[in-house]
Amino acid sequence: MVDAKDYASPVRPTWCTGCGNFGIWNALKNALADAGLAPHEVMLISGIGCGSKLPDYTTANGFLTLHGRTLAVATGARLANHGLKVICTHGDGDGYGEGGNHFVSAVRRNIGIVDIVQNNRVYGLTKGQYSPTSPHGFVTRTSPQGAIEQTFNPLAVAVAAGGTFISRGWSGDIKHLSWLMTEALGHRGYALVDVLQPCVTFNRRYSYDWLRPRVYKVQDEDVYDPGDKAAAFAKAQEWGERIPIGILYRTEDQPAYEEMVPALESGPLVRQPLHAKPLEEYQVLKQEYL
Amino acid sequence: MTVNGMTFKIGGEAGQGVESTGRGFAKALVRGGLHVFALQDYHSRIRGGHNFYQIRVAEHDLYSHDERVHLLLALTKVAIDEHLPEIVPHGGVIYDPALSVDEADLAARSVQAFPVPLEQIAVDEGGSKVMANTAAIGAAAGLTGYDMDVISGVIRDNFGKKGQEVVDANLTVASAARRFVEQEFPDALPFKLKKIEASPRMLISGNEALSLGALMAGCRFVAGYPMTPGSPILEWFSVRSKQWGVVTKHTEDELAAVNMVIGAAQMGVRAMTPTSGGGFALMVEGMGLAGLCEVPIVIVNVQRPGPATGLATRHEQGDLLFVIYATQGEFPRIVLAPGTIEQCFEAGWRAFNLAEKYQTPALIVSDAFLAHSPRALGMDAFDLAVPIDRGALLSEEELDKLAARYKRHLDTASGVSPRALPGHPNAVYSSASDEHDEYGQICEDAVVRIQQDEKRMRKLEAARADLEAPLRYGPPDADLTFLTWGSTVGPVRMAVDLLNEQGQSANVVQIMDVWPLPVDRVTAALQGAKRLIGVEQNHAGQLATLVRAYTGIKVDGLVRKYDGRPMSPEYILDQLKGVV
Numbered sequence: 082m083v084d085a086k087d088y089a090s091p092v093r094p095t096w097c098t099g100c101g102n103f104g105i106w107n108a109l110k111n112a113l114a115d116a117g118l119a120p121h122e123v124m125l126i127s128g129i130g131c132g133s134k135l136p137d138y139t140t141a142n143g144f145l146t147l148h149g150r151t152l153a154v155a156t157g158a159r160l161a162n163h164g165l166k167v168i169c170t171h172g173d174g175d176g177y178g179e180g181g182n183h184f185v186s187a188v189r190r191n192i193g194i195v196d197i198v199q200n201n202r203v204y205g206l207t208k209g210q211y212s213p214t215s216p217h218g219f220v221t222r223t224s225p226q227g228a229i230e231q232t233f234n235p236l237a238v239a240v241a242a243g244g245t246f247i248s249r250g251w252s253g254d255i256k257h258l259s260w261l262m263t264e265a266l267g268h269r270g271y272a273l274v275d276v277l278q279p280c281v282t283f284n285r286r287y288s289y290d291w292l293r294p295r296v297y298k299v300q301d302e303d304v305y306d307p308g309d310k311a312a313a314f315a316k317a318q319e320w321g322e323r324i325p326i327g328i329l330y331r332t333e334d335q336p337a338y339e340e341m342v343p344a345l346e347s348g349p350l351v352r353q354p355l356h357a358k359p360l361e362e363y364q365v366l367k368q369e370y371l
Numbered sequence: 372m373t374v375n376g377m378t379f380k381i382g383g384e385a386g387q388g389v390e391s392t393g394r395g396f397a398k399a400l401v402r403g404g405l406h407v408f409a410l411q412d413y414h415s416r417i418r419g420g421h422n423f424y425q426i427r428v429a430e431h432d433l434y435s436h437d438e439r440v441h442l443l444l445a446l447t448k449v450a451i452d453e454h455l456p457e458i459v460p461h462g463g464v465i466y467d468p469a470l471s472v473d474e475a476d477l478a479a480r481s482v483q484a485f486p487v488p489l490e491q492i493a494v495d496e497g498g499s500k501v502m503a504n505t506a507a508i509g510a511a512a513g514l515t516g517y518d519m520d521v522i523s524g525v526i527r528d529n530f531g532k533k534g535q536e537v538v539d540a541n542l543t544v545a546s547a548a549r550r551f552v553e554q555e556f557p558d559a560l561p562f563k564l565k566k567i568e569a570s571p572r573m574l575i576s577g578n579e580a581l582s583l584g585a586l587m588a589g590c591r592f593v594a595g596y597p598m599t600p601g602s603p604i605l606e607w608f609s610v611r612s613k614q615w616g617v618v619t620k621h622t623e624d625e626l627a628a629v630n631m632v633i634g635a636a637q638m639g640v641r642a643m644t645p646t647s648g649g650g651f652a653l654m655v656e657g658m659g660l661a662g663l664c665e666v667p668i669v670i671v672n673v674q675r676p677g678p679a680t681g682l683a684t685r686h687e688q689g690d691l692l693f694v695i696y697a698t699q700g701e702f703p704r705i706v707l708a709p710g711t712i713e714q715c716f717e718a719g720w721r722a723f724n725l726a727e728k729y730q731t732p733a734l735i736v737s738d739a740f741l742a743h744s745p746r747a748l749g750m751d752a753f754d755l756a757v758p759i760d761r762g763a764l765l766s767e768e769e770l771d772k773l774a775a776r777y778k779r780h781l782d783t784a785s786g787v788s789p790r791a792l793p794g795h796p797n798a799v800y801s802s803a804s805d806e807h808d809e810y811g812q813i814c815e816d817a818v819v820r821i822q823q824d825e826k827r828m829r830k831l832e833a834a835r836a837d838l839e840a841p842l843r844y845g846p847p848d849a850d851l852t853f854l855t856w857g858s859t860v861g862p863v864r865m866a867v868d869l870l871n872e873q874g875q876s877a878n879v880v881q882i883m884d885v886w887p888l889p890v891d892r893v894t895a896a897l898q899g900a901k902r903l904i905g906v907e908q909n910h911a912g913q914l915a916t917l918v919r920a921y922t923g924i925k926v927d928g929l930v931r932k933y934d935g936r937p938m939s940p941e942y943i944l945d946q947l948k949g950v951v
Binding site: 137141159165342343350363366 | 574579587612634635637750792801804813
C-alpha cells in the first residue's frame with residue numbers, strides 16, 4: 082500500500098507562500114499513491130523554472146534537465162525503460178515556449194508520458210516576463226506596451242496535433258486535480274495535464290480569486306462527450322467568464338509509441354542484455370559487405 | 372602494360388546512378404581479390420550538377436585515392452571537361468557517342484576515345500534505357516579485360532530482388548557492351564585488371580564501420596536528425612533496428628536527439644546520436660547536461676565544412692577545437708578522432724566503454740571523406756567480440772545490500788561515483804542540472820561546488836592516462852615527420868610511402884585519442900622529430916595549435932586544405948615544397 086507521504090522529502094520547497102505549485106505537488110502525490118505507484122517505480126522529469134524544481138522536493142527517481150528539453154529527455158527515458166512511469170512537470174515557458182517543438186512532437190508521437198504543465202502564464206523564476214500563454218496585451222518587463230502575440234492555446238494545439246488525452250486542471254481544486262492526474266496515469270499514451278496555477282508574485286491578474294469563479298468541470302455536464310474531437314476543439318476555445326477544466330478529449334484506441342517499437346516487444350530496453358542475439362550471429366553483418 | 376594498378380572514374384549528373392554504378396564496380400574488384408579505395412564527390416542536390424565516383428585499384432592495401440585517372444566513364448560532356456586533365460597518357464574515356472565529344476581534344480592529350488552506344492545497347496539487348504549503366508560496367512570490364520564472372524555476380528546480387536528477368540536482361544546488356552568494346556577497341560587500353568587469389572574482403576566505409584563498432588558495444592538506442600554526412604549512421608541502425616533490437620528515433624531536431632540520448636543513457640541504455648557540425652552545435656547545451664549529471668552518452672560528429680550550412684556534401688576537419696571546447700562551464704569529455712576505417716570500428720565501441728567508465732560524454736569526430744569512402748578490408752580487420760567495460764555500475768545484488776541513502780555523485784578518489792540505474796527501491800535519487808550535492812539535490816553551497824567540480828575534473832586526469840599514444844606509420848628516425856589526425860592520415864600515409872620510395876625518409880604521427888590529450892605520450896612521439904609538418908584539412912591548423920598549447924612542441928610548417936575536397940598524396944608532396 083503506497084501512501085502520499087512516501088513521496089515526502091526532507092528538502093523544503095523554495096516556492097513562494099501561496100504558490101500554485103503546492104497544490105499541483107500535493108495532487109501529484111495523491112494521484113501516485115492512488116495509482117499504487119511507489120517512488121522507485123516512477124521517473125519525474127522536469128526542465129527549468131519554479132515548477133521544474135518539483136522532483137528535487139520529492140522522494141522519487143528524478144531528473145531535472147534543461148530549459149525546454151523536458152519532453153525530449155523523458156521520451157528517451159521512456160523508450161529506455163517503459164517499466165517506469167514517466168511523468169514530466171514543467172512550466173508553460175519550458176513546455177510551450179522553449180520546448181514547443183518537443184510538445185507538438187510528443188503529442189503526435191503519443192509517447193507514454195504524463196505531461197503536467199504548470200501553467201501560470203508568466204515567467205516566475207526569471208522574475209516576471211510574459212510567457213507563451215500570457216494574454217494578448219499582457220504588460221510585463223519584456224512587454225512594457227503589452228504582449229503583441231496571440232495567446233498560445235495548448236489544448237487546441239494538442240487536439241490539432243492528434244492528442245489522445247487532453248486535459249486541464251487547476252491548482253485551487255486539489256481533489257479534482259488528483260482525480261485528473263490519476264486518470265492521466267492510467268492513460269495509454271501521451272497525457273497532457275495543463276494546470277492553471279496562480280503566480281502570486283509575478284501574475285497578480287490571474288489570482289485564485291479571478292480563477293475560482295470561472296472554472297467549471299466539463300465532466301459535470303451530462304452532455305459532454307470527451308470522445309468527440311470537434312467538441313473538444315470547441316471547448317478548448319472557451320475562455321473568459323467560463324473556463325472548462327477536466328478531460329476535454331480522450332481515446333484509448335491508439336497504441337502508445339513504445340507499443341509500436343519492435344525492439345521493445347521483449348520488455349524494457351534496459352532490462353534486455355547489451356546484445357539482442359548470441360555474438361556469433363552478428364558475423365552476418367560483415368557478410369553484407371562482401 | 373600495367374596490371375592491377377589504376378584508377379577508374381565515373382562522372383555524371385546526380386540521378387544518373389554514378390554512386391550505385393561505382394559501388395557495383397568497386398565491389399566486383401574487391402570480390403576479385405583486389406584492394407580498392409573509393410572516393411565519392413557529390414553536390415547538395417537531387418538532380419543535375421556533376422558528381423563522380425573514383426575507384427583506385429591495387430594488389431596492396433590503399434589508404435587513399437590519388438590524382439591520376441586511367442579510365443574515365445563519362446555520363447555527361449561535363450565529366451570529360453572536368454576530368455580530362457586527370458587522365459594519364461594512353462588512358463581512355465568511355466562515353467556514349469550521343470554526347471558529341473570532339474575526339475581531337477582527347478587525342479591532343481594522348482587520351483583514347485572509346486565511344487560506346489551505351490543506351491542503344493541497353494535498349495537493343497535489355498529493353499530499357501536505365502540499363503545504360505550496366506552497359507558501361509560491361510564496357511569498362513571489356514577494356515580492362517576484367518573477369519566477367521565477378522561482374523556477373525555483382526549484377527545478380529544487385530538486381531536479384533527485382534526478379535530473374537531483370538537479372539538476365541542486365542547480364543545480357545553487360546556482355547553485349549563487353550563484346551562491343553572487344554571488337555571495336557581490341558587491346559587498346561594498356562591498363563588491365565585481373566582477379567587474383569585472396570581471402571574474402573569487405574568493401575566498407577567509415578560510417579558503416581563506426582556503426583558496426585557501436586552495435587557490437589551494445590548500443591541499443593540511436594536518436595538523430597538527418598544531416599549529411601552523419602545521417603547514414605542513423606539510417607544504418609534504422610534498417611537494422613528490428614533485427615538487432617535497437618531503438619532508433621528520427622527526432623524533431625538535434626536538441627531532441629541529444630536529450631533523448633541523455634534520457635536513455637540515464638536509465639542505463641547505451642545510447643548514441645550521430646550528426647554533423649551544425650547539428651553538434653545544437654547539441655552543446657545537452658552535452659553539458661550529460662557532463663554535469665555524469666550521464667554516459669556518445670555523440671558522433673561527422674564533420675563537413677562550416678560554418679552555417681557551409682559545403683553540405685563536402686569534406687573538412689574544422690571542428691576539432693570546437694568539439695573539445697564546446698560548452699558553457701567546464702566538464703570532462705573524451706574525444707576520439709579515427710582516421711581509418713579500422714579505427715572507425717574501434718572508436719565505435721571504445722567510445723561506449725570510455726563514456727561509462729568515466730560517466731561523461733564521449734565524442735567521436737569523423738569526417739565526410741572517412742564517412743563515405745569505402746575501402747577493401749580483410750574479414751579479420753574487425754573482431755566483433757569487442758571488450759565491454761560498463762565501469763562502476765552497481766549490480767542488482769549490490770543495490771539490494773545498500774543500507775545508507777544512495778549518493779549518485781559520491782565524492783571519490785577517482786572522481787567516478789558508483790552508478791545506480793533508476794528503478795531500485797534502495798537507490799531512489801534525483802539528478803539536477805543545477806550544481807548539486809552528492810545526493811544529486813540542488814545546492815549552491817560554495818564548498819559543495821568545489822567538491823563536485825573537482826570530483827568531475829579528476830575524471831579527466833584518469834582518462835588522460837587511459838588514452839592511447841599517437842600512432843606512427845613509417846620508419847622511426849625519419850628526417851621528416853608529418854603530424855596529422857582524422858582521415859587525412861590516409862593520403863599522408865601514401866605520401867610517406869612515395870617519399871620513402873624516392874629515397875627520402877619520412878613518417879607520420881597520427882593522434883587518434885585527441886582529448887584529454889595524452890600529453891606525455893604525444894610529447895614522446897614528437898620530441899625526436901627532426902622536421903615536423905602538420906597536415907590538416909582546415910584553415911587554422913587546429914591539431915598543431917592543440918599540440919603546441921599542451922606540449923610546447925611547435926610544427927615547422929603546415930600543409931592545409933580548406934576547399935571542401937580531400938587531400939591527395941600528390942597535393943601533400945606539392946605543398947611540402949612550399950613549406951620546407
